Amino acid sequence: MRIEQRLADLGLSLPDPPKLPPGTIVPFSFVRVHGNRALISGHGPLLSDGSLAEPLGKVGAEVTEEQGYLAARRTALAILSSLQRELGDLDRITAWVKVFGMVAVAPGFTGTLAVINGFSDVILELWGDRAGAHARSAVGLAELPFGIPVEIEGEVAIDDLR
């Protein structure tokens, strides 16, 4: 319960499971555990009730870089919420491994590193520089589902069930 304590210390809380728009079919797992790896599906920013957080749109147009950074922080919390449901306890995560950060961009917006830093900052605040270290890309996509401005997927290492 170490990570949950740190979340509380930082004043962060995890959102409910994603409530995607009516009619959305989800034939995949938000987190897929295989051996000591947990693969994380693409997640977007959620409000506390699990609905998609606004603003929607492209960073560099409807969404500012700062709002994009906050969306990436929210996306981190959405991912932690999925990991907690799947793993039972976030303390089972022994290492962050890989993060792929996608930003829906208006033409000419190249500040994608600063946007995805919202995600990395949350992970490092919670797991620190060693377990929280991760390889990462942060790139600009043409369109993301539902018009979300940020989508992030990744991989963590987990220890065996205790």
Add this chain to the structure above:
Amino acid sequence: MRIEQRLADLGLSLPDPPKLPPGTIVPFSFVRVHGNRALISGHGPLLSDGSLAEPLGKVGAEVTEEQGYLAARRTALAILSSLQRELGDLDRITAWVKVFGMVAVAPGFTGTLAVINGFSDVILELWGDRAGAHARSAVGLAELPFGIPVEIEGEVAIDDLR
């Protein structure tokens, strides 16, 4: 031969190896096996003779969402064809792990989840909810090679050679 039987039961057949346009140089492996992992290169939709399936173009413009869904189904069969050649037997796949679905999109097309469901549906029809479960992202790209509307890569777990 369990999966091959299910393919036949579902009336599905696997295409020939990819026949890419003349002059295309392919210095990579369609499937790379390492230990108990098989990494799958980006594949697109193929006709039974291995040539690129039409329609080409962007989903939301030249290609409808429904045609995109069918392209994702065809892409699943192209990937299974590559896996069968590399592994010898699709029954060696013990689990689907990770799928990254890319859709070439016209501006404003955000229905990428529904398009890539064509891929996930084939995998779940064949492997079922447990072995077939996979983490996934489904996002909109600016351009894909040769103008294909869908490209999918991923990873499966395999057991040792029997």
Add this chain to the structure above:
Amino acid sequence: MRIEQRLADLGLSLPDPPKLPPGTIVPFSFVRVHGNRALISGHGPLLSDGSLAEPLGKVGAEVTEEQGYLAARRTALAILSSLQRELGDLDRITAWVKVFGMVAVAPGFTGTLAVINGFSDVILELWGDRAGAHARSAVGLAELPFGIPVEIEGEVAIDDLR
């Protein structure tokens, strides 16, 4: 020192660590080692002093396909430089596993395979067809950080520290 010898034989040298534009915050690892895997963050083309190599821009507009190919070669050397710093010795790489090649594209540019071949060619020249074999995707993105024309991430297998 086998790979370093081959680099010298081929007349290739590795650039200094990335010197990103002032103000860039990098809260991630260029290479993340976990067990026998090394995950490689997205890298772009560098000059020998580690600064971003020009031309910047989109392949198919400001950057020609041939210049894109050269940028992908430079990106390979930037990645090898990061791997060497992290691993101590490039000979610890026992296999290339997975490469994800991203090209910043002008509308309509679909020759992304030929661009990313610049990367694969360097890897195969150095590691040969067996250890150098890799799964790969090569796709067109809307925008990349700093306006770089090519960004590549990937994964290699490493042996234990000797």
